[in-house]
Amino acid sequence: MEVKSSPPAAYxxxxxxxISLAMFGNYYVYDSIAPIADLLKSQLSFSDENIGLLYTxxxxxxxxxxxxxxxxxxxxxxKLSILFFGILCFVAAVITAVASEFSIMLVGRMVLGLGAxxxxxxxxxxxxxxxxxxELSFAFGINLTIARxxxxxxxxxxxxxxxxxxxxxxxxxxxxxxxxxxxxxAVGYWFLENRAEKKYVLGEKGEVxxxxxxxxxxxxxxxxxxxxxxxxxxxxxxxxRSFAIKYFIEAHGTTRELGGFLxxxxxxxxxxxxxxxxxxxxxxxxxxxxMTFGSILILPAYLLMAYTDxxxxxxxxxxxxxxxxxxxxxxxxxxxxxxxxxxxxxxxxMTLIQQIGLAGMxxxxxxxxxxxxxxxxxxxGYNLGMWIFSILGFFGLFFAYMLRRTELGPKGHGLENRxxxxxxxxxx
Numbered sequence: 127m128e129v130k131s132s133p134p135a136a137y138x139x140x141x142x143x144x145i146s147l148a149m150f151g152n153y154y155v156y157d158s159i160a161p162i163a164d165l166l167k168s169q170l171s172f173s174d175e176n177i178g179l180l181y182t183x184x185x186x187x188x189x190x191x192x193x194x195x196x197x198x199x200x201x202x203x204x205k206l207s208i209l210f211f212g213i214l215c216f217v218a219a220v221i222t223a224v225a226s227e228f229s230i231m232l233v234g235r236m237v238l239g240l241g242a243x244x245x246x247x248x249x250x251x252x253x254x255x256x257x258x259x260x261e262l263s264f265a266f267g268i269n270l271t272i273a274r275x276x277x278x279x280x281x282x283x284x285x286x287x288x289x290x291x292x293x294x295x296x297x298x299x300x301x302x303x304x305x306x307x308x309x310x311x312a313v314g315y316w317f318l319e320n321r322a323e324k325k326y327v328l329g330e331k332g333e334v335x336x337x338x339x340x341x342x343x344x345x346x347x348x349x350x351x352x353x354x355x356x357x358x359x360x361x362x363x364x365x366x367r368s369f370a371i372k373y374f375i376e377a378h379g380t381t382r383e384l385g386g387f388l389x390x391x392x393x394x395x396x397x398x399x400x401x402x403x404x405x406x407x408x409x410x411x412x413x414x415x416x417m418t419f420g421s422i423l424i425l426p427a428y429l430l431m432a433y434t435d436x437x438x439x440x441x442x443x444x445x446x447x448x449x450x451x452x453x454x455x456x457x458x459x460x461x462x463x464x465x466x467x468x469x470x471x472x473x474x475x476m477t478l479i480q481q482i483g484l485a486g487m488x489x490x491x492x493x494x495x496x497x498x499x500x501x502x503x504x505x506x507g508y509n510l511g512m513w514i515f516s517i518l519g520f521f522g523l524f525f526a527y528m529l530r531r532t533e534l535g536p537k538g539h540g541l542e543n544r545x546x547x548x549x550x551x552x553x554x
């Protein structure tokens with residue numbers, strides 16, 4: 127009987143490229159709204175609240191699907207899940223681009239939420255299967271680098287596709303073309319995993335967790351502190367990015383191209399630094415400490431933009447470092463404190479709660495901008511939203527501190543001490 131070996135390193139990195147390609151298209155489509163926010167307002171008479179609702183509808187759909195999506199991933203495996211959800215992302219891009227009616231665009235964004243977030247969970251689960259006990263944090267970092275290249279490309283599309291920004295619909299048709307990478311990456315991964323199942327030993331499957339709502343919440347303190355940090359951190363980052371280009375144009379007088387570039391600094395910094403921070407965490411541990419440092423960086427950034435004349439590059443760079451550091455450490459940490467057969471459920475639950483925060487915050491910031499009269503004529507109208515982001519930053523710092531305090535105690539999982547290739551101390 128032939129004894130199967132582990133997949134060679136080259137094979138694992140090829141797998142990483144294909145699933146990251148699916149993430150690239152996913153991220154581009156999600157961020158394709160921000161560069162046309164002012165066009166939607168001037169050409170289709172959308173309010174800031176309408177624009178916020180385009181993101182909120184995405185999150186509401188994600189909330190609905192994520193728990194069942196986690197079960198689908200655990201039950202049917204990553205190759206089929208990634209293929210199904212990748213196709214759904216492409217369909218969503220088509221729906222969003224075809225008509226000017228706000229209701230149809232909402233449907234398109236909802237379909238994107240149904241596909242994109244479970245796709246991210248499936249890819250995260252696949253990475254844990256292929257890289258756990260090896261270069262897990264570094265692999266997560268590379269994955270996020272390629273994915274955020276999609277955000278970087280979308281933010282800078284007013285520069286490289288400047289001729290398409292006279293009318294709101296043309297940039298969305300570009301997003302449709304790029305969304306096809308979701309399908310290409312998913313099909314490539316299906317073939318690679320299908321072949322590997324016959325030749326190599328992959329991560330242990332274990333007994334699939336049942337869809338039991340009671341048991342879904344039986345995770346320990348460290349997991350919930352990570353979840354709390356996740357919701358506050360992303361609620362401070364992504365809703366800001368939703369309105370950032372419009373904010374830079376109207377509150378700081380930038381061009382659309384410069385506003386897009388400033389917004390792209392966050393994913394660009396993350397593209398470079400996330401793998402390095404992931405490698406650092408693999409080498410030294412200190413994961414909760416690293417997350418605490420990232421939380422400190424983000425705390426003053428919004429108020430610096432709102433109340434000082436400091437160069438915008440400084441607070442944006444601070445946010446970029448935090449945007450690189452926290453995700454590089456946060457998501458892989460879950461794989462060390464949750465059993466493998468519950469990873470799909472754990473990541474889905476974590477992402478679901480994150481999306482609850484994003485659903486409310488995207489709408490809230492749009493509403494805050496409208497009631498404050500935020501515009502080029504009234505740039506101070508944006509300050510209410512900046513205070514909301516700053517308060518979220520404070521809570522993020524608190525949860526990072528509580529995670530480190532727990533991990534240094536007797537109920538810790540070794541997140542502060544464990545380095546690459548050391549065994550995990552998993553919770554039930």
